[in-house]
Amino acid sequence: MGKLFGTDGIRGVVGENLTAELAYQVGRAVACVLKEKHGRHPVVTIGKDTRISSDMLESALIAGLCAGGSDVMPLGTIATPAVAFLTVQEKADAGIVISASHNPYEHNGIKVFNEQGYKLPDETERAVEELAMHPERMPVLTRDALGRRIHGMRQMKSDYIHHLMASISCDLTGLRVVVDCANGAASSTAPELFSLLPLKADFIHTTPNGVNINDRCGSTHLASLAEAVVSGKYDLGIAFDGDADRCLLVDEQGGVIDGDKIMAVCAAELRRTGMLRGDAIVATVMSNLGLHEFCRTNDYRLICTDVGDRNVLEKMLEEDYVIGGEQSGHMIFRQYATTGDGELTALQFLQALCHSGKTASALASCCPQYPQILINVPVPVQAKQPIMESQVLWQQVRKREEELSGAGRILVRPSGTEALIRVMVEAKTQEIAASVAGDLVEFIKNMSI
Numbered sequence: 001m002g003k004l005f006g007t008d009g010i011r012g013v014v015g016e017n018l019t020a021e022l023a024y025q026v027g028r029a030v031a032c033v034l035k036e037k038h039g040r041h042p043v044v045t046i047g048k049d050t051r052i053s054s055d056m057l058e059s060a061l062i063a064g065l066c067a068g069g070s071d072v073m074p075l076g077t078i079a080t081p082a083v084a085f086l087t088v089q090e091k092a093d094a095g096i097v098i099s100a101s102h103n104p105y106e107h108n109g110i111k112v113f114n115e116q117g118y119k120l121p122d123e124t125e126r127a128v129e130e131l132a133m134h135p136e137r138m139p140v141l142t143r144d145a146l147g148r149r150i151h152g153m154r155q156m157k158s159d160y161i162h163h164l165m166a167s168i169s170c171d172l173t174g175l176r177v178v179v180d181c182a183n184g185a186a187s188s189t190a191p192e193l194f195s196l197l198p199l200k201a202d203f204i205h206t207t208p209n210g211v212n213i214n215d216r217c218g219s220t221h222l223a224s225l226a227e228a229v230v231s232g233k234y235d236l237g238i239a240f241d242g243d244a245d246r247c248l249l250v251d252e253q254g255g256v257i258d259g260d261k262i263m264a265v266c267a268a269e270l271r272r273t274g275m276l277r278g279d280a281i282v283a284t285v286m287s288n289l290g291l292h293e294f295c296r297t298n299d300y301r302l303i304c305t306d307v308g309d310r311n312v313l314e315k316m317l318e319e320d321y322v323i324g325g326e327q328s329g330h331m332i333f334r335q336y337a338t339t340g341d342g343e344l345t346a347l348q349f350l351q352a353l354c355h356s357g358k359t360a361s362a363l364a365s366c367c368p369q370y371p372q373i374l375i376n377v378p379v380p381v382q383a384k385q386p387i388m389e390s391q392v393l394w395q396q397v398r399k400r401e402e403e404l405s406g407a408g409r410i411l412v413r414p415s416g417t418e419a420l421i422r423v424m425v426e427a428k429t430q431e432i433a434a435s436v437a438g439d440l441v442e443f444i445k446n447m448s449i
Contacts, residue, residue, distance in 0.1 A: 005125045007416030009111030014053035020060040027064020029131035047075040047083040048098035049185040052210030066147035079185045079244035081341035082160040084117035099243035117338035168351045175199040180225045182218025183208040184242035219248040226254040240342040246329040247342035251360035259327040260291040264367035269352035282324030290368035371430040373437040377421045384414045
């Protein structure tokens with residue numbers, strides 16, 4: 001068996017490389033690691049998204065946790081950031097989320113937070129992984145050494161909703177929004193959250209059936225939201241992904257407001273209120289050149305990390321910065337959350353929109369956007385590393401970068417969760433970006449690895 005944990009927990013296609021048996025052993029391993037650390041029965045929260053496989057994996061994880069001597073607090077269907085928040089609130093020793101975020105329904109995943117609501121440190125992940133891959137090393141517990149399931153936890157989502165409400169203070173009266181819940185975890189919280197706000201909110205894609213999560217909806221498929229916003233003359237469209245840790249927006253004209261623009265708008269609002277520490281934004285290498293231009297023009301510090309919210313958060317904690325995120329809509333507001341939170345992001349943008357007195361399109365225009373092409377190239381899992389280590393590939397990339405003459409950039413990287421190589425090109429025009437990206441994609445497809 002290979003390495004279990006990737007860049008965002010354990011991911012796989014359920015029934016193929018992510019099974020109930022594996023989930024059971026991961027549950028046992030988490031319990032064993034926590035019990036060794038604390039010297040007592042640990043307590044673990046657990047939440048899930050709406051995939052058809054989430055119930056099965058939840059049951060297996062709970063069985064494994066109890067078999068390993070941990071008590072379990074099931075939170076039901078709830079957003080990923082809610083699990084992180086409630087883990088801290090309830091003083092649990094860890095929190096587990098069952099979700100594959102924006103991926104199709106046949107995928108699922110297991111993500112673990114520590115007692116502070118942060119993703120597990122690498123050494124803890126390695127300890128869990130080692131035991132899960134060698135279950136014979138874990139003790140078989142009996143009698144009162146077993147853990148138990150604690151009932152009555154699902155009402156706790158209201159605590160999370162009121163926590164979100166407390167993050168804003170302006171009057172949103174008069175705003176009209178439409179919210180796309182991606183048939184995912186936000187379906188269980190967003191309608192209640194937005195009903196408490198003094199605005200008009202309508203909802204789409206809030207009827208999960210186990211297989212329609214992220215299916216032509218949510219933050220990765222914005223067409224239906226844009227159509228609803230324009231036809232209904234709304235002020236803003238809000239789209240979450242399957243586990244609601246990401247948020248993308250659509251302005252009143254149907255234009256996409258991506259994570260870079262959201263960061264620019266929210267950073268300006270934080271600066272206005274004196275809360276932007278270091279005048280800094282933490283982004284990733286995937287952020288558009290337009291965000292770099294916005295920061296240069298307005299005298300912000302832009303710190304770019306490797307791709308992944310874990311890297312963004314590490315830099316934020318290291319330098320005590322308060323806002324960071326990814327172009328894909330994964331935003332971290334450190335004064336309110338320990339991880340990306342889509343619903344929190346939506347509220348922060350709505351507050352900025354309210355204070356600005358502008359339309360969403362005018363507000364987001366503060367951050368320019370260079371034409372960008374992103375193409376995912378399917379490759380065999382075993383070929384990802386050899387491709388990325390190929391000097392022939394990087395010679396080709398350097399050649400194309402020289403052709404851009406400094407007026408653009410190229411980024412080629414492997415997906416951390418899927419069998420893909422991602423090719424991103426920015427250039428002066430869409431045509432140039434598309435041409436360069438297309439050439440590199442064909443080059444990768446024809447590589448003999």
